[in-house]
Amino acid sequence: MRMEEFFHMTTGDGELSYAKNSSVQREALSMNQDILESTIQSLISEQIGLSKGLNIADxxxxxxxxxxxxxxxxxxVVQRKCKELKLNNETHHQVSKLQMYMNDLPSNDFNLLFKDLLSLKVLKRKDDGVPLCFVMGVPGSYYDVLFPCNTLHFVHANYTLHWLSKAPPGLYDEQGMSINKRNIYISETSSRPVAIAYRDQFEQDFIQFLKCRSKEVVTNGSMLLTLRGRPCSSDSFTWTSFEFKIFIKALTCLVSEGLINEEMLDNFDFPCYFANTEELESIVKKEGSFEFEISRTMVLDIAPEVEDKWERAQIISNFIRAFSESLVSRHFGEDIVTPLYDKLIYYAFQHLDHAQPAQNHAVTVLLRKK
Amino acid sequence: MRMEEFFHMTTGDGELSYAKNSSVQREALSMNQDILESTIQSLISEQIGLSKGLNIADxxxxxxxxxxxxxxxxxxVVQRKCKELKLNNETHHQVSKLQMYMNDLPSNDFNLLFKDLLSLKVLKRKDDGVPLCFVMGVPGSYYDVLFPCNTLHFVHANYTLHWLSKAPPGLYDEQGMSINKRNIYISETSSRPVAIAYRDQFEQDFIQFLKCRSKEVVTNGSMLLTLRGRPCSSDSFTWTSFEFKIFIKALTCLVSEGLINEEMLDNFDFPCYFANTEELESIVKKEGSFEFEISRTMVLDIAPEVEDKWERAQIISNFIRAFSESLVSRHFGEDIVTPLYDKLIYYAFQHLDHAQPAQNHAVTVLLRKK
Known part of the structure; x- marks a missing residue:
C-alpha cells in the first residue's frame, strides 16, 4: 500500500487528535511569521498588477x-499590503484575488479542515478593496505534480517535508533482511549504510519535490519550507531525535512482553529524515531550479510550560502519537496502539526525569524560483 | 444555524450512506450524458487554444x-476530443490542462470523495498528449461566489439546485405561527400562500445562483443543471412528489404515537422546491445573464428492477434517508431517526402495494453565458 493510501495525522478533534496535539507545528509557523510576511509583501510589490491574482499553496x-x-x-498580510498600496497610489492595479490551495494526502482530515474554515472571520468577504480569498482542498502527494504549470506564486510547507515518500529500500539486504535490526531510524547502534539509505531516500524525494514545484512555481516565486531537522553541522550518522530514542525503548519493551514479535520490530522503519540546513542547501544547488535565500534552525521545546513531569510526558506521548499512529496501527495492528503510547508516557517521563531536553529541531529555508 | 453548517447527505460508505443510496442521482447523470458530451466537445472546439486550459466545476x-x-x-470526453484534434491538426494548440473543482457544503464527506479519487484510473497522468487533470475540493455554498471572475468554462450541478438556501420565511405569520401546519412541503391541504412562499424562495435562490455564476463563467461558457422537479405544465399549487406524501404520513404517525409533538411537526419545513422547466426558463430570462439552450424533463423510477415490494420499500426509505437525515436529526433529535425511517418503509410499501409509481421527476437545463 502506498503512503498516500493510509498515511495521515490522527483525524478528528478529540483529545488524541493531531488537531489537539500540534502546538509545536503551530509554534514553528509563528517563529517564521517574519519571513512569511516579508515574502508575501515583496511578492505583491514585485508582481503588482498580478492580473491573475495571488496563488498560494500550503x-x-x-x-x-x-x-x-x-x-x-x-x-x-495581503489585506494590509493591498490597503497600503491603495493609499499610496489610487490608480494602481492591486491583487484582485487570493487563492489558497490546501494540499495534503487524501487520507488527511479535510472534513475537519473545511468545517474549521467556517470559523475564520478573515474569509468573510467585504467590499473594502481587499481581495476575495478562495480556499480549495487539493488531495494528493507533493512528490507528484499537483498544479498546472506556472500557477503558484508562493508555496508553504510546514513540518511535513521530513516525511519520505517511503521507507528507504536500502534498509534491506539482498535476502530481504533488515540491516537495521531493533531500530526504527538511524541510531547509535546503526551501521553507516543505514544512515546512507535514509540520506539517499531523502535526497531523491526532496529533488522530486523541487522538480515538481519548479514546474508549478512562477519565476521569482518563493517557497518557505520548514522541516523537522537537526542542528547545523551535526552528523547524520550519529544524530537522532529524543522522540525516536524513547519510541524504540517503548517498542523494545513490547517485544520483551511478547506483545509484538522481534521480526515485526526489525521490519518497522520510520519513513522520515532529519536534515540540517547544509544538506538542504546542497540538494537545492544540485537540483538547480531554486536559489537558496534564507535558512534558519530553530529549537522548539515541547510543552515547556508544564511543570508536572507526568503531565508533560503525556503531552509528549500524544504529540508523537498524533503523527505516528497511522504508521503504527498499519504495521503492528490496532491492538498495539494503546499499550505502545502508554509505554511512551513512561519513557518520556523517565527522559524528563533525567533532566534531558524534549526538543524539536526545525530547519527553515526560503527558496526563490530562478 | 445556517444550512452550510449542518446540512449534508448521509456521510461514509455504510449501508445507509448517500454513497450507497444515490443510484437515482447517478442514473440522471447517465441520462444527460449526451448533452454533457456534446457541450464539452463544443467548448473545446470553440475555445481551442484555451491557453488557460479547461476549468469545470461540479x-x-x-x-x-x-x-x-x-x-x-x-x-x-476531453481525452477523446483532444486526440481527435491532434489527429486532424498536428500543430494546433490543444487544451493543456483540465481542472475539475468539486464543490459542496463544508459538511459534505470530502474525505470519502478524495479517498475514492485514488481508484480513478483516468486520473493517472500519461504523456500521450491528453491534458493533465487536477481535481480540487471547494467547500462552500453555491449561493455565494466560489471562484474568481471569468474562471469557469463549464458548470455542472446534478440533483442539488432544488435545495433552497433556507426554509421559506413566508411559511410563518406575524406571530411566528406556521401557516402550513401538519405539512412539510406544499400539499393538497396547503393554502395558496404556502406554494407562493416556496416559489418565492426558489426564485430568490436561483437568481442568486445565476448572479454568482454569471461572474464566474466565461462568455459562451455553459451550465448543465439537473434538478428534482415536476412535469411540464404541472401546477406548483397542487403538485407534490410521492416521497413527501409518504414522509408526512410517517411523521404524523410518530405524532400520534407521542414520539414527536405536534408543534415540532408544524415547524418542520423541507427547504426545497420542485420547479418545472417553464418556471426555470422564466427565471433565467428574468435574471438575464444566461441563454436558455436545452431543457428536458425525465422520469426516473426508484429501483424498478426490484420485484419484492418490501425490499423495494426499504430501498426507497434509504434513498430518502440519505438526503434528509441531517435535517431530521437536527430538528427532531437523533432518537427519532431510526423510528421515522422504519415507518417510512411501511408507508413506501403501502404506496407500492396500491400500485402507485415511485418516480422522481428530474428537469435538466443547459444554459449558455451571454
Missing part, C-alpha cells in the same frame, strides 16, 4: 490550528 | 458514484 497542510493560522496570517 | 457534487462517474466521463 503543502501537507494537515488540520487544526496550524493551517487555520496560516490562512489568517496570509489574509491579514 | 457544484453540490456530493459523494459516491455520481461525482466519480462525472469525473471519468469528463476525462474521457
Amino acid at each position: 503543502l501537507g497542510c494537515g488540520v487544526g490550528p496550524a493551517p487555520l493560522t496560516l490562512i489568517s496570517l496570509v489574509m491579514e | 457544484l453540490g457534487c456530493g459523494v459516491g458514484p455520481a461525482p466519480l462517474t462525472l469525473i471519468s466521463l469528463v476525462m474521457e
Whole structure:
C-alpha cells in the first residue's frame, strides 16, 4: 500500500487528535511569521498588477490550528499590503484575488479542515478593496505534480517535508533482511549504510519535490519550507531525535512482553529524515531550479510550560502519537496502539526525569524560483 | 444555524450512506450524458487554444458514484476530443490542462470523495498528449461566489439546485405561527400562500445562483443543471412528489404515537422546491445573464428492477434517508431517526402495494453565458 493510501495525522478533534496535539507545528509557523510576511509583501510589490491574482499553496497542510493560522496570517498580510498600496497610489492595479490551495494526502482530515474554515472571520468577504480569498482542498502527494504549470506564486510547507515518500529500500539486504535490526531510524547502534539509505531516500524525494514545484512555481516565486531537522553541522550518522530514542525503548519493551514479535520490530522503519540546513542547501544547488535565500534552525521545546513531569510526558506521548499512529496501527495492528503510547508516557517521563531536553529541531529555508 | 453548517447527505460508505443510496442521482447523470458530451466537445472546439486550459466545476457534487462517474466521463470526453484534434491538426494548440473543482457544503464527506479519487484510473497522468487533470475540493455554498471572475468554462450541478438556501420565511405569520401546519412541503391541504412562499424562495435562490455564476463563467461558457422537479405544465399549487406524501404520513404517525409533538411537526419545513422547466426558463430570462439552450424533463423510477415490494420499500426509505437525515436529526433529535425511517418503509410499501409509481421527476437545463 502506498503512503498516500493510509498515511495521515490522527483525524478528528478529540483529545488524541493531531488537531489537539500540534502546538509545536503551530509554534514553528509563528517563529517564521517574519519571513512569511516579508515574502508575501515583496511578492505583491514585485508582481503588482498580478492580473491573475495571488496563488498560494500550503503543502501537507494537515488540520487544526496550524493551517487555520496560516490562512489568517496570509489574509491579514495581503489585506494590509493591498490597503497600503491603495493609499499610496489610487490608480494602481492591486491583487484582485487570493487563492489558497490546501494540499495534503487524501487520507488527511479535510472534513475537519473545511468545517474549521467556517470559523475564520478573515474569509468573510467585504467590499473594502481587499481581495476575495478562495480556499480549495487539493488531495494528493507533493512528490507528484499537483498544479498546472506556472500557477503558484508562493508555496508553504510546514513540518511535513521530513516525511519520505517511503521507507528507504536500502534498509534491506539482498535476502530481504533488515540491516537495521531493533531500530526504527538511524541510531547509535546503526551501521553507516543505514544512515546512507535514509540520506539517499531523502535526497531523491526532496529533488522530486523541487522538480515538481519548479514546474508549478512562477519565476521569482518563493517557497518557505520548514522541516523537522537537526542542528547545523551535526552528523547524520550519529544524530537522532529524543522522540525516536524513547519510541524504540517503548517498542523494545513490547517485544520483551511478547506483545509484538522481534521480526515485526526489525521490519518497522520510520519513513522520515532529519536534515540540517547544509544538506538542504546542497540538494537545492544540485537540483538547480531554486536559489537558496534564507535558512534558519530553530529549537522548539515541547510543552515547556508544564511543570508536572507526568503531565508533560503525556503531552509528549500524544504529540508523537498524533503523527505516528497511522504508521503504527498499519504495521503492528490496532491492538498495539494503546499499550505502545502508554509505554511512551513512561519513557518520556523517565527522559524528563533525567533532566534531558524534549526538543524539536526545525530547519527553515526560503527558496526563490530562478 | 445556517444550512452550510449542518446540512449534508448521509456521510461514509455504510449501508445507509448517500454513497450507497444515490443510484437515482447517478442514473440522471447517465441520462444527460449526451448533452454533457456534446457541450464539452463544443467548448473545446470553440475555445481551442484555451491557453488557460479547461476549468469545470461540479457544484453540490456530493459523494459516491455520481461525482466519480462525472469525473471519468469528463476525462474521457476531453481525452477523446483532444486526440481527435491532434489527429486532424498536428500543430494546433490543444487544451493543456483540465481542472475539475468539486464543490459542496463544508459538511459534505470530502474525505470519502478524495479517498475514492485514488481508484480513478483516468486520473493517472500519461504523456500521450491528453491534458493533465487536477481535481480540487471547494467547500462552500453555491449561493455565494466560489471562484474568481471569468474562471469557469463549464458548470455542472446534478440533483442539488432544488435545495433552497433556507426554509421559506413566508411559511410563518406575524406571530411566528406556521401557516402550513401538519405539512412539510406544499400539499393538497396547503393554502395558496404556502406554494407562493416556496416559489418565492426558489426564485430568490436561483437568481442568486445565476448572479454568482454569471461572474464566474466565461462568455459562451455553459451550465448543465439537473434538478428534482415536476412535469411540464404541472401546477406548483397542487403538485407534490410521492416521497413527501409518504414522509408526512410517517411523521404524523410518530405524532400520534407521542414520539414527536405536534408543534415540532408544524415547524418542520423541507427547504426545497420542485420547479418545472417553464418556471426555470422564466427565471433565467428574468435574471438575464444566461441563454436558455436545452431543457428536458425525465422520469426516473426508484429501483424498478426490484420485484419484492418490501425490499423495494426499504430501498426507497434509504434513498430518502440519505438526503434528509441531517435535517431530521437536527430538528427532531437523533432518537427519532431510526423510528421515522422504519415507518417510512411501511408507508413506501403501502404506496407500492396500491400500485402507485415511485418516480422522481428530474428537469435538466443547459444554459449558455451571454
